[in-house]
Amino acid sequence: MNPQSHTNRTHCIRCGECCMKSSPTLQISDLQLLENGTLRKEQLYTIRAGELIADNIRDELRLTDEELMKLREKPAGGCIFHDADGNACTIYENRPAQCAAFACWDAGEFMRVYDTPKLIRRDLVEDGVLLGLMEKHEERCGYNILEAIVKDVQARGEQALGEILEIMKFDYRLRPFVAEKLSIPSAEMDFLFGRPVVDTITMFGLKVVRDADGGFLLTTLENGGS
Ligand code: SF4
Ligand code: SF4
Numbered sequence: 001m002n003p004q005s006h007t008n009r010t011h012c013i014r015c016g017e018c019c020m021k022s023s024p025t026l027q028i029s030d031l032q033l034l035e036n037g038t039l040r041k042e043q044l045y046t047i048r049a050g051e052l053i054a055d056n057i058r059d060e061l062r063l064t065d066e067e068l069m070k071l072r073e074k075p076a077g078g079c080i081f082h083d084a085d086g087n088a089c090t091i092y093e094n095r096p097a098q099c100a101a102f103a104c105w106d107a108g109e110f111m112r113v114y115d116t117p118k119l120i121r122r123d124l125v126e127d128g129v130l131l132g133l134m135e136k137h138e139e140r141c142g143y144n145i146l147e148a149i150v151k152d153v154q155a156r157g158e159q160a161l162g163e164i165l166e167i168m169k170f171d172y173r174l175r176p177f178v179a180e181k182l183s184i185p186s187a188e189m190d191f192l193f194g195r196p197v198v199d200t201i202t203m204f205g206l207k208v209v210r211d212a213d214g215g216f217l218l219t220t221l222e223n224g225g226s
Contacts, residue, residue: 050143
């Protein structure tokens with residue numbers, strides 16, 4: 001959400017532009033929305049520390065130094081709770097704090113909310129097994145680890161690329177394994193483990209292609225990407 005994008009407005013005209021562009025990041029005060037059933041974990045996804053984000057506040061792409069949680073977005077963009085036909089928020093009475101504070105002509109209240117603590121996975125996960133798996137996942141697939149290996153690709157070539165592939169496979173296989181073994185909906189995996197590394201690896205200028213056997217191959221975005 002990008003506050004102060006329309007400095008000539010003085011009130012909300014319910015155009016829906018803000019909801020069609022992106023979804024909110026959740027603040028700790030939004031915990032109640034999960035407790036009262038407005039939001040479900042499968043409607044959220046986690047951005048892990050070290051991941052590349054489009055920061056609308058600073059108007060730049062940057063690596064986040066903190067974990068963030070967002071409402072999922074539609075494939076074509078925009079918040080999943082935006083009803084395009086009715087141009088309305090389907091959870092308006094219970095919308096997240098950033099949405100309630102957002103005014104595209106005045107960033108003041110939005111920035112006050114934005115500066116309060118963010119909601120993170122540990123606010124929502126109490127199960128010791130799951131916490132342990134999240135920790136193990138971070139140890140194997142942390143963005144700090146990936147970044148260090150990517151920086152080494154030029155020096156170590158195939159060996160470094162092989163290590164990146166192993167991380168991606170671990171991340172990719174862990175999700176269905178956890179869903180099946182712990183009877184958790186697959187749709188919750190992006191909440192538990194963040195966005196799949198096979199998707200986010202593009203932040204390093206790399207892209208995954210599948211070979212004929214379904215295996216992973218790594219290529220650079222310049223060579224095989226769009
Ligand atoms: S706050 Fe959002 S819905 Fe309201 S006028 Fe601004 S862009 Fe449109
Ligand atoms: S939760 Fe509602 S107000 Fe917030 S971005 Fe989504 S549709 Fe818009």
